[in-house]
Amino acid sequence: xLRYIGKRLLMMIPVLLGVMVFIFLILHFSPGDPARMVLGxxxxxxxxxxxxxxxxxxxxxxxxFFKYIGGVLTGDFGMSYISRAPVIDAILTRYPATLILAGxxxxxxxxxxxxxxxxxxxxxxxxxxxxxxxxxxxGVSMPTFWIGxxxxxxxxxxxxxxxxxxxxxPAYWILPxxxxxxxxxxxxxRMTRSSMLEVIRSDYIRTARAKGQSERKIVLHHALxxxxxxxxxxxxxxxxxxxxxxxxxESVFSIPGLGSYMLTAIKSRDYxxxxxxxxxxxxxxxxxxxxVDIIYAFIDPRIKAQYKTSRKPKxxxxxx
Amino acid sequence: xxxxxxVAAGTSNQLKKRSQFKEVWHRLxxxxxxxxxxxxxxxLVLMALFAKQIAPYYYDNQDISxxxxxxxxxxxxxxxxxxxxRDILSRIIYGAQISLRVGLVAVxxxxxxxxxxxxxxxxxxxxxxxxxxxxxDVLLAIPGILLAIAxxxxxxxxxxxxxxxVGISGIPAFAxxxxxxxxxxxxxxxxxxxxxxNATSARILLRHITPNILAPILVxxxxxxxxxxxxxxxxxxxxxxxxxxxxxxxAMISNGRAYLRDYSYMVTMPGIAIMITVFAxxxxxxxxxxxxDPRLKQ
Numbered sequence: 001x002l003r004y005i006g007k008r009l010l011m012m013i014p015v016l017l018g019v020m021v022f023i024f025l026i027l028h029f030s031p032g033d034p035a036r037m038v039l040g041x042x043x044x045x046x047x048x049x050x051x052x053x054x055x056x057x058x059x060x061x062x063x064x065f066f067k068y069i070g071g072v073l074t075g076d077f078g079m080s081y082i083s084r085a086p087v088i089d090a091i092l093t094r095y096p097a098t099l100i101l102a103g104x105x106x107x108x109x110x111x112x113x114x115x116x117x118x119x120x121x122x123x124x125x126x127x128x129x130x131x132x133x134x135x136x137x138x139g140v141s142m143p144t145f146w147i148g149x150x151x152x153x154x155x156x157x158x159x160x161x162x163x164x165x166x167x168x169x170p171a172y173w174i175l176p177x178x179x180x181x182x183x184x185x186x187x188x189x190r191m192t193r194s195s196m197l198e199v200i201r202s203d204y205i206r207t208a209r210a211k212g213q214s215e216r217k218i219v220l221h222h223a224l225x226x227x228x229x230x231x232x233x234x235x236x237x238x239x240x241x242x243x244x245x246x247x248x249x250e251s252v253f254s255i256p257g258l259g260s261y262m263l264t265a266i267k268s269r270d271y272x273x274x275x276x277x278x279x280x281x282x283x284x285x286x287x288x289x290x291x292v293d294i295i296y297a298f299i300d301p302r303i304k305a306q307y308k309t310s311r312k313p314k315x316x317x318x319x320x
Numbered sequence: 321x322x323x324x325x326x327v328a329a330g331t332s333n334q335l336k337k338r339s340q341f342k343e344v345w346h347r348l349x350x351x352x353x354x355x356x357x358x359x360x361x362x363x364l365v366l367m368a369l370f371a372k373q374i375a376p377y378y379y380d381n382q383d384i385s386x387x388x389x390x391x392x393x394x395x396x397x398x399x400x401x402x403x404x405x406r407d408i409l410s411r412i413i414y415g416a417q418i419s420l421r422v423g424l425v426a427v428x429x430x431x432x433x434x435x436x437x438x439x440x441x442x443x444x445x446x447x448x449x450x451x452x453x454x455x456x457d458v459l460l461a462i463p464g465i466l467l468a469i470a471x472x473x474x475x476x477x478x479x480x481x482x483x484x485x486v487g488i489s490g491i492p493a494f495a496x497x498x499x500x501x502x503x504x505x506x507x508x509x510x511x512x513x514x515x516x517x518n519a520t521s522a523r524i525l526l527r528h529i530t531p532n533i534l535a536p537i538l539v540x541x542x543x544x545x546x547x548x549x550x551x552x553x554x555x556x557x558x559x560x561x562x563x564x565x566x567x568x569x570x571a572m573i574s575n576g577r578a579y580l581r582d583y584s585y586m587v588t589m590p591g592i593a594i595m596i597t598v599f600a601x602x603x604x605x606x607x608x609x610x611x612x613d614p615r616l617k618q
Contacts, residue, residue, distance in 0.1 A: 014454065016461070022462075027474065030476075143554060146573055146587070146594065149591075153584050245554075263469070267473065274470070278462060286461055
């Protein structure tokens with residue numbers, strides 16, 4: 001297992017390197033001069049040239065790239081063109097808000113989506129099943145920023161229960177987390193239902209029923225445990241999507257997170273901030289995917305056995 | 321003897337007549353929700369095609385004297401007017417043109433490039449497969465909407481650029497689906513037979529493999545259209561997609577944001593339009609998935 005985790009961590013290096021190359025190239029080929037953006041249209045050409053020189057933008061692209069990679073490897077993500085402060089500091093200040101938002105929405109997604117999916121599968125074609133699948137499909141069909149605005153309209157502006165914007169404490173977290181969570185809960189619900197339906201008709205479920213096992217135990221211990229693998233995969237993917245989607249939600253609720261910071265940076269061509277933000281999000285996404293793969297082994301002994309058997313033949317070969 | 325032959329011939333004719341398409345269509349027709357979604361989508365397409373004839377006003381007709389009318393307040397403006405006195409219903413009708421175009425063109429880009437890359441990776445395998453799929457892994461490591469935002473920012477704001485960015489961000493999903501489908505049919509006997517008669521790789525991919533992997537591509541494309549419409553709306557909401565006065569639904573919501581407290585219909589109406597469209601496409605996608613699933617044939 002440890003060897004597998006090590007191998008997966010090593011495999012993340014080329015992927016993250018690829019992300020760096022990709023984002024570096026698309027940003028540097030985009031129209032618009034960052035130096036001109038920083039200084040404004042009224043700045044003289046000489047001042048703009050001086051700033052280009054200072055920011056290293058006059059150097060050949062590949063030198064800029066290798067300097068950047070070298071910096072990233074030593075934990076230096078460069079300086080923001082706008083604030084002239086280290087990018088890593090700004091990211092580390094803002095990332096917790098984004099992570100809290102993503103984490104809470106995952107919690108909401110699991111608390112809402114999983115039980116409804118289970119009930120829907122165990123009572124297939126009932127009114128409850130049809131109602132929840134239709135509501136889930138409606139949930140998937142709504143843009144998250146629109147859900148956010150509707151929540152603000154009812155819970156903040158009409159009822160006055162929760163704050164409209166900002167991120168100063170738990171009360172401020174509820175609406176943004178729900179606006180992303182509702183959409184993802186619908187996805188989890190659909191996946192749980194279909195995954196449970198595939199499992200629930202298996203022979204071992206019939207055997208458990210024949211043994212006189214209680215329905216609760218059959219559903220939670222026998223069926224759900226075997227249906228969890230695809231559900232966990234989707235939860236992992238959703239967490240990644242939420243990190244990316246945070247840009248939109250943070251913009252709706254004026255949250256000072258990484259998403260809104262990157263959006264401002266994208267519009268002002270602040271390359272180091274965008275590059276740093278994308279690398280952070282991609283690294284988190286890759287780590288979540290690795291975590292999901294490790295969780296598989298804990299919930300499914302067949303997968304754990306695969307890790308073990310994949311090592312054995314090599315050992316035997318060495319012994320021979 | 322003759323009778324038996326005639327019966328056999330009749331059965332084979334019947335079998336021949338019932339093509340895969342017809343069978344799928346027959347199964348799809350039995351799914352009431354899918355039929356309703358098809359009707360809704362048909363109406364939306366008609367609305368988009370005949371927007372000029374249906375819409376009471378042109379989408380950019382401004383009349384400040386009737387600005388911010390609530391729905392039903394004036395029968396001439398059934399869904400109300402925005403801050404510039406533009407008829408919201410007319411803007412939603414014209415907006416259908418944009419959203420449907422975004423969905424279709426973006427999916428054409430994703431499917432076109434993704435299918436070619438996925439098919440090449442799956443069919444040839446080895447180094448080609450490794451190179452293509454590692455590039456796809458890089459793109460998949462960046463969440464879809466973030467990728468679309470980054471590309472849209474690079475290309476500059478505008479609807480065409482938004483379509484291209486949404487299309488590019490959808491490529492990896494298609495490449496993966498097509499690659500795995502090609503892998504599942506690559507070693508079938510009919511492919512070996514085609515190779516044995518010296519058919520070229522392009523011919524095998526186009527004539528023999530493609531028709532057999534159309535089902536997952538079709539489902540992915542349908543759901544991809546829904547996703548593309550949502551992504552493009554998000555881009556417009558952030559100011560990276562459609563620019564004023566283009567009546568894209570996401571841009572309309574963004575415009576109504578400042579008026580949410582007192583004139584919430586400026587936000588709710590275009591949102592409902594997005595929801596109905598995406599809901600209908602998702603329902604059709606689900607219906608198609610069921611109709612194309614051989615396990616559900618009975």
